[in-house]
Amino acid sequence: MNQTDHILLKKIKTGDRPAFMILYERYWDDLYRFVFARTKDKELAEELLQNLWIKVLEDTENIQTDGNESAKGYFLKHLHYRVIDFFNSNKKDRATISIDESENSVDLTDAEYFEILDENEITDLFAMIDEVVSMLPATEQKVYDMRIRKNMSVDETAEALGLSNKTVSNKLSNALGEIREQLNPKYQSSKKFISIMIMIELLMKS
Secondary structure (H helix, E strand, C coil): CCCCCHHHHHHHHHCHHCCCHHHHHHHHEEEEEEHHHHHCHHHHHHHHHHHHHHHHHHCHHHHHCCCCCCCHHHHHHHHHHHHHHHHHCCCCCCCCCCCCCCCCCCCCHHHCCCCCCCCHHHHHHHHHHHHHCCCCCHHHEEEEEEEEHHHHHHHHHHHHHHHHHEEEEEHHHHHHHHHHHHHHHHHCCCCCCCHHHHHHHHHHHH
């Protein structure tokens, strides 16, 4: 059964990683098209979207949904104003932007940036990742658990484990490298895996 954005946001607030990934996959393509069509800047589009997803993680309860329990309108409005902020801060000329413009108004190869994962694939992929993590050295398991699963900062993790910040970062880097190396071969070179790793990096920055 397809879960509404409202339900997914409630789950995300409790730390549900698959719920975050479902929402992320549901809207990445449309939101990327929306921003790129207005800025023609790939890096800026990625930056604005990354900031939006961090907001979803950090400020979940304030993400608004409409009568159909969809957050798409909120996301588009948020990005609309961030694009305006960008043009204003850079003193660039801009045309009036409407959030009702078609997101399909530009032929964009980057629209296929990520493949869509269904809910079962997301669950299976996280299970594979967790299996790899379970075989890591104890310290790397603890670092991964605190930084990724519990969203703890580098400082908090370092203090809890009695490690330096640099060691925490190195341990997490080692863990992610092992995940890339050991993950089921069908994901190793897949765009699907890229989206998973970007999600993990977002969690690291939250």
